[in-house]
Amino acid sequence: MTQQNISTSQALFDQAQRTIPGGVNSPVRAFGSVGGTPRFFTRAQGPYLWDADGHRYVDTICSWGPAIVGHAHPKVIEAVKKAAEGGLSFGAPTRGEVELAEWVRDHLPSMEMMRLTSSGTEATMSAIRLARGYTGRSKVLKFEGCYHGHVDSLLVKAGSGLLTFGNPTSAGVPPSFAAETLVLDYNDIQGVKACFAEHGADLAAVIVEPVAGNMNLVRPAPGFLETLRDECTKAGTVLIFDEVMTGFRVGARGVQGLMNITPDLTTLGKVIGGGMPMGAFGGRKDIMLKVAPVGPVYQAGTLSGNPVAVAAGLATLRIVSEAGFFEALTKTTSELMQGLVQKARAAGLEAFSADSVGGMFGLYFSQECPKAMADVTNSDRARFNRFFHAMLNRGVYLAPSAYEAGFLSIQHQGEPVAEILQAAEGAFAEVMA
């Protein structure tokens, strides 16, 4: 297979590295783990992306989730244009924010009240502060491999030994901040019970991705989320479901609706902004009433509830709540997974598996789907990297890391999925050669 000419992307990447660290405004975009030159994009429409050298790709990232109705959907673009013509930002309240909050509450009833932010990171950072302000406690429990944005106290990993306090995963996070965070393996039910037995009275919050999507896709084991709910209720700890990735992505009611578990607080991002910068945090009214100006927990944002972002979000959410939307997206995604597994087997590859929940999916170069971070680390990441490039060269844009999940839009049904499967046939053959 002849390699693509990517000279424009290469030139832009070289230029970018002179003014932007690593040439990118968010690390995974730099292709650090798969190697090679990141593509610079100029345009997106429906399920497709076009790079600066004119190549077309089937997009399986969808901007890491938001483009769930397909890129540049006419209804979303129309809403954005209309909002923009009325002024980009007022720094004052608008009707759209109220409509969006009511729409979210109607679909995620646990979010009795909420506050809009400009990113998922702001949402999780604020939710943690709120949980601490509400409980008067400091410690937070998180799980290895879950990502909650670049919040100081959440950029931590487990130290050695069971039930240790966290070690920073980033320079610039003071060890004293990391020491406020406990870290356990995802799905470690016994670990959760032991942690609460020892530290429950000091725990302000547990924060969890209820379906993990930042160590590739990892499902919660039966009883894991239920145990978190029970232990938090007993200890008076705030249970935070970080649904920044899963909210309006796995279904119209989030993981909490799929699994029928009610968190105390929920954080949202990605799909809620429909491709514009937006996040939200919300939950129990008695907790949310601790937020300023009615309560003592400070939280604010100059561009929070930005009218253009709210318009994009509302237009997107109205489409995803149409009857049959998630049934169709879920079916398309799971059919793609089955097709990929078949193609892998046909090429003689046993160490490949795939899974999906709603419109998010995981591809693993291992015999079985992972249950925790270590399983993803132990997968054949070198083969994934070769597969990634083999697919890219065939016009399919996968997430550029074995630790990332993938995302489809409603516009991937039919031809785009067929294109992915056809590319995969060649790519699996290439990585088995």
Ligand SMILES: *Cc1c(COP(=O)(O)O)cnc(C)c1O
């Ligand atoms: C993407 C993500 C975040 C961070 O959101 P940003 O908008 O990138 O700040 C937080 N939590 C989860 C689960 C995410 O997937």
